[in-house]
Amino acid sequence: MSSSSSSSGGGGKALRGSNSDPDAAADATRSFEAISESYEELFAADEVGEKAPCYLPHIIIMSGGLDEEAQYHPHISAAEVCSADGEDAAAASRVGVKALPSNGSEKEDSNDEEVAAEFSTIRLSAESDEDVSEPFLEVPLSQSGSSGGTSGYVAGSGSSPASVSSVSGLEEIGDAIAENGCRDDHNLQAANWIPGKRHPDEDDASPSWRGHKKHFLILSNAGKPIYSRYGDENRLAGFSATIQAIMSFVQNSGDCIQSIRAGNHQIVFLVKGPIFLVSICATEEPIQALQRQLELLHGQLLLLLTKAVDKCFEKNSKFDMRPLLGGTDVVFSSLVHAFNWNFTTFLHAYTCLPLPYTARQAAGAALQDVADSGVLFALLMCGSKVISIVGPRKASLHPDDFLLLSNFVSSSDSFRRTETFSPICLPCYNPTAFLYAYVQYLEADTCLVLITTKSDGFFHLKECRARIENILRDSCVLHEISSSILRGGLHVEDLVRIGADSQAVNDRTGKTSEQDGRFCFSGPVTQAMQKVSITGGPAGLWHFIYKSTYLNQYVASEYAAPLHTLAKQKRLFKTYQRLHASMHNESASFHKMQYRRDENYVLLSWRTSDFELYAAFDPLAEKNTAISVCNQICQWLRDLESEIFLLEPTAFGCQVFFHSATRILMLEHCLTLLFRELEVDQHSQLCIGNISYSYLPEV
Template identity: 30%
Template sequence: MPSPPLFLVQFFSFSVTDGYKVVFVRRSPLVLVSVSHTQQSEQEIAQELLYVYYQIVSLVTGTQLHHFFQQRASYDLRQLLSGSERITDKLLDSMDVDPSFLLGAVRCLPMAASLRDSAMYCLQQAKAKSLVFSILMSNNQLVTLVRKKDQYLHPIDLHLLFNLVTSSSSFREGEAWTPICLPKFNASGFFHAHISYLSHKPELCLLMVSTDREDFFTVSDCKRKIVERLEKKGVWAPLMEALRNQFYDVAPIGIPELRHFLYKSKSSGLLTSPAMVAPYDTDQERKRLVELYQYLHGRAHCSARPLITIYHMGAHENILAWVTEAFELYVGFSPLGTKSSAVSGVSRLLRWIRKEEDRLFILSSPTY
């Protein structure tokens, strides 16, 4: 999965009283509007509106969307989207708390490289003519992915797939077969996604994307073969164990003042970060930290004056942000630390990430 460029969003905005911001994004035939009271930059709000646009396209396709408005400019889009409100609501809620949307990256579940390769192999061996992608996910994290040759999934499309799966409990029962448009891959038509939970505790979901809406039974047979191979090759038990211990802590990294970090690999479009433990063990503190990341991300990517590095000193934590051609990094330290200790800590953290790279990220993308 190649790293996508930063969002290039055409928008305009203005501020009103009491700190509210009004942001408009034009994506023909729609105009999306946000009225918010937030520290987010106008560009970040525009990015979120763009996600909403892609969410709409994923449900109706870009071709169908343009067709309705060409036929009747006053068409009420709510008729077309009726019943899908929970999917958009889930997306909006996720963008409030999950920084992977902010960074335009997919969170990768940490796992031993040998185990991930074995799981990839099991997906790779169960193939059908119509299959384009086979994906294992857990708790909105990518476990592994196999793709058709020369076909790539953009992080936005993966986010939309994950959001579709997690927005409804009905997918947890049996095997589902549902149409979905992947707007960054092909906005003009529907694919069909086969969705099945292989395990609930720990959570493991298999998504298989097909180009043929009549191919349910063929793809379902692929699912059966994948489960058989996971068990036969001795992958199932260690995979379940890895899923039960999927969130790592900052303590073993060995940097005393380190509290939390976000690291985006631009070459893969993947994100890694540790669990939010104390002092970020309440919803209020987690939300505050995400809002601080949003603020610093907005400063770093300000179109008028982008910044490569930022050192932010606050009452609750100090954060060093660093944007390079290879990665994007936000690191939180104790507020009692110094800038020099933060710089030293970031160097040690980068060495640890390089050492653990094959566990934290998917370094190769096998094909059918």
């Protein structure tokens, strides 16, 4: 984020920011009514006319003490943002100063401003320069669930000291290390991941800027820079113009440029209406993954502004979008950062916090309770992990929407401190309209998000939150959540323990038990598994990802030795990306199974209509043991399914998914006979008691 001096705002009356001055807060309360009266539906602005800019409310209520004293944070009016001294307004907003609407008295002169009047910017409050570093620095090494982390989720419990949690702050530090060009530095304590823009003083003439491994650029089709991961957008105007020239040149010939490969570098282009997105990187990621990252970046842009920006470009091709995005550098930088560690970014699936089935059911019930009262989506999440989601029957929350929303929420520190009501857009749900999200952290990392279509739903959602919070506290769900955070996720070495525990090779009745606070599995073990443990888990298993196709959810094991360094974790992440891209090749209809060996890993991936499994082994691992371990993983996860996945509730209770290949083989025959006997349609479900079976002919 570019630093700029604070001023008292571009126009109108300014309010003090959220968390320092109680008087100002009271002030804000007083002005609250006035604002809600002047508030207009966002896209009604067209009818309202140019002189009546609309305002979006951004309510922030002090979570401690000032319970009933709502402090109102309207978005900066578009007029102010785009006015001649818009820079000052933006700067003011960053230091927590929120401007009052000036009752439409601001005279707007330029074309840009008129167009921009349709918008209200999303301002992340309380991002004063002095605030920026403070909360982020305390994240990293404190493993206690109570400390506030940027990414929200502090996993990796004390029970496995060697393990570095996949989603903890440590990863983010690792990114910073790599990004800063000192990749071999494994001194974790020494590095800090600083959100927001880095190297703001660089431009395309500086060798250091050229040397960054991964650039992201967003520009308008007129060549105006909108966002650059590194460097100052203003100084990159010439560079943007070059890119625009290339892209337009190809467009004029009736084609559309997609990618360039040059040595270790790949340049990927994406055209989204009037917005061009470009990634330039030397990170060995497959082009498909980079394209997807650009899609997500565009999605993040939509989440902030909706698709209506396109209209602005239609009206004025030289429209400057940057003021609308002022202060959101941190959102983009955290998303770009997620491209390095969050499997959701390429799997098209989200992951859940492991939780006992009953606890998750209770959480779901609590959310369901409010869902009927005008709440569109109710989410309980922990950083990037889902605890429960409840939505309308016919539309589920798209994993990408969840990723973008959770990134938006967790990247901004103000959500963490206060109760917030903010307009957002869920691009996969509806890219053209704003929804309104009520965000409140219930515990250190546990966050409740309630989404409504009503712009005035704040107080209702506040009540809903209180109700949900009470239920969750009373039913000890919050307690379960924090102990799950302490426990961490799945550990590959637990598959070894299974081997030690179990003698019965053919015993197929695996049971889940909790030992030492971790999920353990006692079940069948092959002899091959028992004898090997090279490094990591059984048969040299280092890591795995399992994605359930039906549920759109995945589960990944925690990183453990020998994947204890960040460089190794990043390398594996990129290897997974390539493997995933290969399994989902567009030109070839997808592959079913793949075995790969190189000097770094043995990789196995397996894709059926039910699930996808990606597993990484020691490069010396043997094929047959690796295969049997993969079978074990599938079986293990099937047994844990109700705890690691959010199973969609059905009318009959729980739906059982048979994932393990061995079980399928066993059951397929019986079920086929049964279905034939019952003369049911092959695609229908069979309900016996409170369990429903689906017949899947492909299996």
